[in-house]
Amino acid sequence: MARFGMVIDTLKCVGCMDCVVACQTENDVPQGHCRDWIVTETRGTFPTLTMEIRSERCNHCDNPPCVTCCPTGASHVEDFGRTVQVTADKCIGCKACLSACPYGARFVHPDGYADKCTFCLHRVKDGLDPACVSVCPTHCMHFGDLDDPKSAVSQLLASRRHHTLLPEAGTKPRVFYLD
Amino acid sequence: MDETRRPAAAARAFWTLAAAGAAVLALALGAAHYMELHGHVVTGMSNQVVWGLPHVFAIFLIVAASGALNVASIASVFGEADYKPLSPLSVLLTVALLAGGLLVLVLDLGRPERLVVAATHYNFRSIFAWNMILYNGLFAICALYLWALLERRLAPLAKPVGLAAFAWRVILTTGTGSIFGFLVARQAYASGVIAPLFIALSLAWGLAAFHLAQAFFARLAGEAMDAAMLVRVRRLLGIFVVAALYFVAVHHLTNLYWAKQAAFERFILVGGAPYPALFWIGFVGLGSLVPLALLFHPRFAGARATSVAAALVALGAFAFLYVFIIGGQVFPLEIFPGYEARSAFHDGRVGSYAPSLPEFLLGTGGLAAAFLVALVGARALPILPAAAPAIPAAAAK
Numbered sequence A: 001m002a003r004f005g006m007v008i009d010t011l012k013c014v015g016c017m018d019c020v021v022a023c024q025t026e027n028d029v030p031q032g033h034c035r036d037w038i039v040t041e042t043r044g045t046f047p048t049l050t051m052e053i054r055s056e057r058c059n060h061c062d063n064p065p066c067v068t069c070c071p072t073g074a075s076h077v078e079d080f081g082r083t084v085q086v087t088a089d090k091c092i093g094c095k096a097c098l099s100a101c102p103y104g105a106r107f108v109h110p111d112g113y114a115d116k117c118t119f120c121l122h123r124v125k126d127g128l129d130p131a132c133v134s135v136c137p138t139h140c141m142h143f144g145d146l147d148d149p150k151s152a153v154s155q156l157l158a159s160r161r162h163h164t165l166l167p168e169a170g171t172k173p174r175v176f177y178l179d
Numbered sequence B: 001m002d003e004t005r006r007p008a009a010a011a012r013a014f015w016t017l018a019a020a021g022a023a024v025l026a027l028a029l030g031a032a033h034y035m036e037l038h039g040h041v042v043t044g045m046s047n048q049v050v051w052g053l054p055h056v057f058a059i060f061l062i063v064a065a066s067g068a069l070n071v072a073s074i075a076s077v078f079g080e081a082d083y084k085p086l087s088p089l090s091v092l093l094t095v096a097l098l099a100g101g102l103l104v105l106v107l108d109l110g111r112p113e114r115l116v117v118a119a120t121h122y123n124f125r126s127i128f129a130w131n132m133i134l135y136n137g138l139f140a141i142c143a144l145y146l147w148a149l150l151e152r153r154l155a156p157l158a159k160p161v162g163l164a165a166f167a168w169r170v171i172l173t174t175g176t177g178s179i180f181g182f183l184v185a186r187q188a189y190a191s192g193v194i195a196p197l198f199i200a201l202s203l204a205w206g207l208a209a210f211h212l213a214q215a216f217f218a219r220l221a222g223e224a225m226d227a228a229m230l231v232r233v234r235r236l237l238g239i240f241v242v243a244a245l246y247f248v249a250v251h252h253l254t255n256l257y258w259a260k261q262a263a264f265e266r267f268i269l270v271g272g273a274p275y276p277a278l279f280w281i282g283f284v285g286l287g288s289l290v291p292l293a294l295l296f297h298p299r300f301a302g303a304r305a306t307s308v309a310a311a312l313v314a315l316g317a318f319a320f321l322y323v324f325i326i327g328g329q330v331f332p333l334e335i336f337p338g339y340e341a342r343s344a345f346h347d348g349r350v351g352s353y354a355p356s357l358p359e360f361l362l363g364t365g366g367l368a369a370a371f372l373v374a375l376v377g378a379r380a381l382p383i384l385p386a387a388a389p390a391i392p393a394a395a396a397k
Helices: A018-027 A065-069 A096-100 A131-135 A152-159 B006-038 B053-068 B070-076 B081-107 B112-120 B127-150 B152-181 B194-221 B227-257 B259-271 B275-296 B303-330 B357-380
Strands: A004-009 A036-045 A048-057 A075-077 A084-086 A141-145 A175-178 B340-343
Touching: A004 A048, A004 A152, A018 A036, A018 A048, A018 A131, A048 A175, A065 A075, A065 A096, A131 A141, A141 A152, A152 A175, B006 B081, B006 B194, B006 B357, B053 B070, B053 B081, B053 B127, B053 B152, B053 B194, B053 B303, B053 B357, B070 B081, B070 B152, B070 B194, B081 B112, B081 B127, B081 B152, B081 B194, B081 B227, B081 B357, B112 B127, B127 B152, B152 B194, B194 B227, B194 B303, B227 B259, B227 B275, B227 B303, B259 B275, B259 B303, B275 B303
Parallel strands: A004 A175
Antiparallel strands: A004 A141, A036 A048, A036 B340, A075 A084
8 A cells, every 4th residue: 555755855855835825726725824834944153054945835744643632533544555644524613623733734724624735635645746846946855655665755765864843752754855 | 788688689689690601601602703704813812822822721621630630639529528518619610610611712723613523532641632521521421420419319329429529639630740750742831740740739729719719609699708718728728729839839830940942941931021020929929828828827818818819810821821821831832952953843932922802801701610510519409608707806807
């Protein structure tokens, strides 16, 4: 069974936000909310500065605290690709998942349920990449099966240094950032 | 007052108070409807602060509900017969406070109309799902407990049911504390000490609520409070307030010991207005130290001083919960310590929260619902103890 993940090359990302716009358009994300966003992170003092630009979203963790805390099972791990999804009809809007997610990846949809990145599963089922990946002008984003050693994502992870967000939380994120 | 006119006056007072409670509750329902209609966006809440002022009211009511059982537990579980006449009021108050708290929680859901989903789909790995079972279970146990206390034929059941209620409320408060104790996504929480801290808080807040209710019903009936019982309640409340302070101190000292929590503690205790003021003045000063002075200084040995102390403990509870719930959420989780982040999102930024009027009205609706349940319950059932020996005039000041 596939285990989808995303690999983002921070050396290629220019922070253009095309991924953010594509996601909002593709998924009809309500105004004022976003399923993905850009973070610019700097370290050091001038002139020895380092900078990283990241496109962030739900990490579709292997050990998702949002799924554990959801009282009704609305937040669940989908069989297809082992991604974390929300069944809106089962969500009661208690916001437990918003509190439990260390990445702040969820928001309350105006209709009252918790919403977040789905890895564009509807597109992936049709053999397409998620919207954000497909529009990236620098091709810094890659999507695929992490359990398939021949996939682009597996080969990038095998050949490049990479990190995830907040690994000490034990969530085992599946969005990787290439250094 | 003329004895023949007393029932009429009592009835008038009952209906006036019930109407006042119903009016506040109606305002709360209107506020909940407004928030339901317009969504999360009309509240002060955001993606970062997902639990706002309604949760402060709800958690207070639920934690106090557990503690309101103190008096009944002392009688049934620990065999102190002097507390027995007060047991029915203790159990009724638990039901009332729990109902008020749950009303706020349910109406604060993004989709309250889907509550049936929560009752039919359980994820047993979720502490929230367990709490639903625990809250509903406490209702059922308290109903049986009250029945056993009021119905002579069921008297033999009072002790075992009382024991079950005692165990259940300890587990329930552990569950409420664990909602926060299990949260790794905020610097403020994720600590094993939060569950026992909530148990200690419940003892103090519940007994304070119980004393206020007892004093209210005694005044309504024009009767004096039992002087000996008042002395016991004062001592007990004082001990519980000290226990709560102890656990709060342990919680913060543990955080201060960890270097990674230093920034959060500085925010909550020193620099992150308005939270330090609420914590030190609201909870520690007015909510703990002043009540302790009122409870233990012989000069303030009367019923009125005890009521003031209990009211201050309840006020301090709101200050504590505001700091704990709101302050704990506005402080961001540091994803990469040492890095400076600029984000199109809210990473690394201290959030802000200003409660909106509908949120406040919803919260007060929980208090009104608890008040109404207690008021109607006390009128419909033989809950209140018979007239007690009067408090000496000097002590009753």
